[in-house]
Amino acid sequence: MRNAKIVFYGLLTVIMWLAVTPLHVPQVDPDWxxxxNHAAAFxxxxxxxxxxxxxxxxxxxxxxxYGIFIEILQSFLPFRTASAEDVIADIAGIALGHFAVFILSRMKVSI
Incomplete structure (x- = not known):
């Protein structure tokens, strides 16, 4: 569990860094x-x-x-935009993760 906490806080840090730095690589499909990316990360x-x-x-x-906080921060950054749709995608990712935990627990797989 200690390692999972380290990984968890490391991921939070990396995602925050990615969320508040300028985009240097153009996205192929910036909408979907x-x-x-939001759903997968969450x-x-x-x-x-x-x-x-x-x-x-x-x-x-x-x-x-955390997702709402990121969007609030991005609203103050001139090179980023805040989006309610991003928060919805975050919530969809959380729901997908919760569903995966549910399915894995039903299959008696330890997570």
Missing amino acids: GDKV CVLFLVGYRAYRRIFYIWCGLIA
């Missing part, structure tokens, strides 16, 4: 590609957060707050 955050803490309600609340 960006939303898929799915992984949920899975690692669950492995580290096993507190689903708090992981949900914390990750939603």
Whole structure:
């Protein structure tokens, strides 16, 4: 569990860094590609957060707050834009991660 906590906070740090730095690489599909990236990142955050803490309600609340915080920060950055759709994609990723935990627990797979 200690390693999972280290990975979890490392991922939070990397995602925050990516969220507040200028984009240097043009995105192939800035609309759908960006939303898929959000969902994938928050799915992984949920899975690692669950492995580290096993507190689903708090992981949900914390990750939603984290996603909203990122968008608020981006609204103040001239080279970024804030988007409610990004928060929705974050929530979809959290839900996907929660669903994966549910399926894995039904299959008796330890996560």
